[in-house]
Amino acid sequence: MGKEFSSVPMYTESAEVTKSFDDDGRIKRTGTLLTASSHIITAVIGSGVLSLAWAIAQLGWVVGPAVLMAFSFITYYTSTLLADSYRCPGPVQGTRNYTYMDVVRSHLGGVKVQLCRLAQYGNLVGVTIGYTITASISMEAIKKSNCYHKHGHDAHCSEPAYPFMIIFAAIQIVLCQIPNFHELSWLSIVAAIMSFAYSSIGFGLSVAKVAGGGNNVRTTLTGTTVGVDLSGSDKVWRTFQAIGNIAFAYAYSTVLIEIQDTLKSKPSENKVMKKASFIGVTTTTIFYMLCGCVGYAAFGNDAPGNFLTGFGFYEPFWLIDFANIGIAVHLIGAYQVFAQPIFAFVEKSCQKRWPESKFINAEYMPFMGSHGFNMFRLVWRTIYVVVTAVLAMIFPFFNDILGLIGAASFYPLTVYFPIEMHIAQQKIPKYSFNWMWLKILSWSCLVVSLVAAAGSIQGLAVDVKTYKPFK
Template sequence: MDREMQNSSLYISRGPEGSESGGIISKNLDDDGRPKRTGTWITASAHIITAVIGSGVLSLAWAIAQLGWVVGPLVLVVFSFITFFTSTLLADSYRSPDPITGNRNYTYMDAVRANLGGRKVQLCGLAQYVNLIGITVGYTITASISMVAVRRSNCFHKHGHAVKCQTSNNPYMIIFACIQIMLSQIPNFHKLSWLSILAAVMSFAYASIGLGLSLAKVIGGAHARTSLTGVTVGVDVSAQQKVWRTFQALGDIAFAYAYSTVLIEIQDTLKSSPPENKAMKRASFVGILTTTTFYILCGCLGYAAFGNDAPGNFLTGFGFYEPFVLIDIANVCIAIHLIGAYQVFCQPIFSFVESRCHRRWPDSKFITSEHAINIPFYGVYYLNLFRLVWRTLYVIVTAVLAMILPFFNDFLALLGAISFWPLTVYFPVEMYMARTKMPKFSFRWTSLKMLSWACLAVSLVSAAGSVEGLIQALKTYKPFKAQQ
């Protein structure tokens, strides 16, 4: 269908010079025959911030507590540099063979196919889409936890902290799914900028509240026990626990920066002037600099406030149920942010399935037909029945999985561990070396290989830590149990 659109647009654009129809259509189409892209480095930065600053920022105090004052902040900075460097390599892969004038690659798989080919395309697709599906399920769980936290904080405020205030996550997962069913009808990434900007604002809001509460706790005279090396063996944890928690903390920090799964899709929203790769590199710099600043502040101030006893979520940790109004606002902001982040990560899945179905059944009216609906205060919306049915089913399935597996975040950490190295480091590096025809065993080739192997080691140890956490979660697994 896209190819037919491209051919027809090229045919029309060859009309007589000054022709009204040819002029109007050529102005509204890009060089590939698709509707003109209007994204800028600002909207791309919003997409990146929405994808990167997830609810994981709330667990950074715990991660810093495992690593200590020296290694913790250092790891944050190192991974920010690694992510920015590999994102610049990936940005140059959007067009092939030339990064400025070459043909567009609409997805990560397309970029791998154009630069590497072979079985690596299937491996890339497997890593990318399994990770994206896992993230959407994990976000369903995390958003419901934030919604539940609002109800629990009000319950604690009214009845005191001694009350259990049991609340099931399931009704809130259903509410989240209903919202996503409506938002999933946004046709594509190009129409998602407003939602990403809103989500980015929400992420700043709840991170700022967390910073303020941590700072207030420190200024208020709280003397939490901290150390240069983090939790102390024999006092806080056993030697075995120290090792596993260190692995998990490294994984949490590494995966907190990963947005490579949607980088090419974000770049495909950018207008072609200035060149997409230059705008994307600027957006990556702004996005990663912003997120790193918040990560360091939240992680370090959270550790200073709670010390070696830092909870997994420092907004709902002990002592932060008051002032309950701020806690409510912060958790509402988290939920709104995750509503937008869910869409950022599921749009590539929607695009992949729908493009495959369009190519497989090009004559099916159920799949290809668009029905114009005039919506008040919006304008004309083009409804596609296949898009409505399949996206609704996808959201329902992710919600059901979240209800059945409330500890799915452990699975998500494992999926992230497996996908971090190939998607964030390996494929960008390999595509760069293939595109530049880099000589083997040259200094640059050796340096990039060493970087790739080091990140592979981090993925492996993080996966080991995630498996250990999953085993522990399974020991106490009780499906559909209300939160204590």
């Protein structure tokens, strides 16, 4: 195995600030506006963009873009509040907090820390399951695309997604051995480039479809039509589910603090993070508007749940293949961005509880490269990837899963905790104007999240009735 050495903490005993260490004694952070923006774009432009044409089709030309813009504004605004909470008590000179839960503990404390743990880690697990589903669908679509090209669009080209989930999981087992978030910048940059690539291809194909004419698609101000496309009750449930899909498309608050903790201390982390959030949210909103609205124009009220794998496009097959390869590569990186906080939490908790265990703490010099090898990291992270892959196989419902994850995570992590911590940090007086409007924003988002969750749960209930897992 090589020479053994004990686990080395990322701080000096004297916490002396030198050219190699930050003000908290940890090894100096090297993150920049570019790397933070890449992490955000990797986290935000994910599988959510693929469902936006379908979501706009449920809501229509008026409500659809309005909901997109509303989620964009709320996400950016609350991300600035969260960025200011990274240090406590002050946003510039306070003590660092390394995780979302540390921030909640510093500013709010009590039972809210446990609620945050449940919301954050539950969401992160859900996202990694959702990304396993989406990546496997895209990998499956590559094979189907080639089949349709070879045998015609009416050919029976159905392929089970399970082998592709196994391939995705195998790749993640290898990448999960990257020790921490600080080593992921290169992967996020590659993934961000891929997200631009496949979003642009989807947009370009939609434009070509619209420009080509002869689509005979129906688009309306209110989206899918009751009595023509679906029943009245289905219209209500799908509207709720579409809102959840859009909420999922903006989910990155769960990893914002972890991203901010990679930044250099000068200029101040909160200023850089706010700029990175603005770049990330603005960039993704532009892509979302283009992909969602032009995708709706191309497919109309019959827009598929995933506009790159639903085969509204068949040709050029090689371009569709490239787009789906881009999705798979992007989600390989995005999986890591969302999984690393889970890995860090479990590993630090175990190290604290069993400090003498060599299995948990011992690092071994690698045969090559700069990363140490740890047996506990290998076993636990492998088990996690396998479990998420199995759950993805049991519940491979793209739109329903995305909507439920979005609804469940948007309110607590993107809205509630950032607002409550801002009120506590700034000591905003109760019943003042600022307090009232922040509370109204919070309560409004709670209602939206509840109806979105209801729509997705109803959709899952319908799907489960006819689905037989592993067949």
